[in-house]
Amino acid sequence: MKRADPRADPLAAQAAAWIVRLTGDDAAERARAHAGFAAWKAADPRHAAAAAGMERLLGQVDALRGHAGGSTRPARAALATMPARRARAKRAGAAVALALAALALPAWLSLHAWPPAYLLADVRAGAGQWHSRTLPDGSRITLHGASAVNLHFDERRRTLELVRGDILVEVAKDPGRPFVVDTPQGSIRALGTRFTVARGEQATVLSMLESRVAVRSAAGTQAKAEAEVKAEVIVGAGQRVAIDAAGVHAPEPIDPAAIDDAWRLHQLVVSDRPLGEVLEQLNRHRRGQIRYDPARLNGVRVSAVLPLDDTDRALRLLQASFPQLRVYTLTPWLVLVDTKTD
Secondary structure (H helix, E strand, O other): OOOOOHHHOHHHHHHHHHHHHHOOOOHHHHHHHHHHHHHHHHHOHHHHHHHHHHHHHHHHHHHHHHHHOOOOHHHHHHHHOOOOOOOOOOOHHHHHHHHHHHHHHHHHHHHHHOOHHHHOOOEEOOOOOEEEEEOOOOOEEEEEEEEEEEEEEOOOOEEEEEEEEEEEEEOOOOOOOOEEEEEOOEEEEEOOOEEEEEEOOOOEEEEEEEOEEEEEEOOHHHOOHHHHHHHOEEEEOOEEEEEEOOEEOOOEEOOHHHHHHHHHHOEEEEEEEEHHHHHHHHHOOOOOEEEEOHHHHOOOEEEEEEEOOOHHHHHHHHHHHOOOEEEEEEEOOEEEEEEOOO
16 A cells, blocks of 8 residues: 655656745746746646645645745745755755754654643653653553643642543542543543543543443532532443533433453544544654645545554554545654645
């Protein structure tokens, strides 16, 4: 199975060469390039489609390079490596700029991938890592893929604050101290149990593997004590609930054994989920970044089992299932995902 790569696509390579000329520093060269580029696009509908895709990707790279230093030359240089290595001496300056950007881009991506709250967390797992920890009370947690938690343990409480990502929790019994997992969307109080929690930007997803928990939305935690009890939703083994600004949603059935296997085998198991959500999960298991335009991927939903320890293979599997996807590996730190134009 081959990865979609502009270097293996003659049309994409030709489009990249034209874009480099169109964005050159020499005004006369740009003027000549505009006339030739228009003729090239008119010669074949496939040329226009390839040009549109590359122009869109160039815009994404330019935006990233802008954060890295403000120059558009590194972005053009990255695309310039796609066609044959002609006029190498002429582009020596662009090659130097690309080398500088290659140093700056990982740093910029790292700042966005590792926010201070993650870096300062009590327990965390790096990109692509799986980390297990036995807590002071004997409970055990497992984190993966750029996940992080803060611990708030004392003689009266056992609270985990899920700062980012996904955790698997195995709770040790302690009747005198409730075990609670907090996220911005709500809280999960264990009743002697085993479960997973995934924190997203807008919602928290709880998947119950054993026993039960009491779930309350963030809105419910603001109410009076007696109202809070009424607001709790009991979730049992084999159920999954989402918690967001609207509250605790109705439970959905899940297969606990399949989730156990996914954690044990380091897999991502998704059923009818948006492609953007899947790419975001894969993002947390790469040292670089997968960049995409959510609007371009709108409507694509995924049901799959993907390897989290090999995100390149996961991307190839997605492309095999969705031939309209194009995956461009520009550097080890940056992969762009787009869709083919009609």
